Amino acid sequence: MGRSRRTIPEELLLLALDPTTGTTAQPQSLDLGLAGAQLVELALAGRIAPDGDRIAVVMPRPTGDPTLDSALELLRRRGSPVRAVHWIGGPRLGLRQTYLTHLERCGMVHAVEGQMCGVLPTTRYQATETAISREIRARLDNAIRTGVPPDPRTAALAALAHAVGLGKHLYPGNEGRSSRSRLRDLIRHDPMGGLVAHAVMDVQNGAAAQPRRAQPAGAGPVRQSATRATAQPAAGVPVQSRHGRGSMARVGAR
Structure with missing residues (x-):
């Protein structure tokens, strides 16, 4: 896999970054979304494929992306297909920080050091390549506005953005209600993205322990119960603490 193309986890993280505060929206569900986005990217690369509600490795050859290859x-070590909800709900310590560090190394974000409550050192991340973030957002906006079926990457990104609750971040207020609804509906345009997005929402709903039917290709929009559960905004936004690897501190929303 060439590095000229941004991966879906990278794009999802850039969508979630607040350009004003340098924090990520929906931090808890975003961690699940990044794990799910890795599955979609690996599927697009031909390395894995859905097997009902499970994920099977079909080509173990590395992609060239260290983070994806680790996943x-x-x-591969599982030896048999694994349920998507079990994979996404498993521990992924440091995954968000891994991608933030990667984006910083690529020059797409830069770290801003600061303090929380004047005591705890923190790091926020500001996008530097704003044109990239605008291009990613424009793809979603175009798919929502035109109603034309998007390409698989954009469809999967839209499904994940909805699943982690970014709709209210991207299209806030009453005026954004119809856009949030259309964002949700884009989930039906990519079977793998739909499977992973439903798995992300199931994990948030505590349904990982219960088997469920695989979502058929072309299925309709997500269940209302899942939509309501994921639509709630986080109580605050996180900042990265420099005290300990992957530790997070929460700042109350202002």
Whole structure:
């Protein structure tokens, strides 16, 4: 996999970054979304494929992306297809920070050091390549506005953005209600993205322990119960603490 193309986890994280505060929206569900986005990216690369509600490795050859290849190797070691909800709901310590560090290394974000409550050192991340973030957002806006079926990458990104609750971040207020609804409906345009997005919502709803039917290709919009559960905004936004790897501190929303 060439590095000229941004991966879906990278794009999802850039969508979630607040350009004003340098924090990520929906931090808890975003971690699940990044794990799910890795599955979609590996599927698009031909390394894995859905097997009902499970994920099977079909080509263990590395992609060339270290973070994706680490996930691929973990899946390969399972030896048999794994349920998407179990994979996404498993521990993914440091995954968000791994991608933030990668985006910083690529020059797409830069770290801003600060303090929380004047005591705890923190790090926020500001987008530097704003044109990239605008291009990603424009793809979603175009798919929502025109109603034309998007390409698989955009459809999967839309499904994940909805699943982690970014709709209210991207299209806030009453005026954004119809856009949030259309964002949700885009989930039906990519079977793999739909499977993963439903798995993300199931994990948030505590349904990982219960088997469920695979979502058929072309299925309609997500269940209302899942939509309501994921639409609630986070109580605050996180900042990265420099005290300990992957530790997070929460700042109350202002």
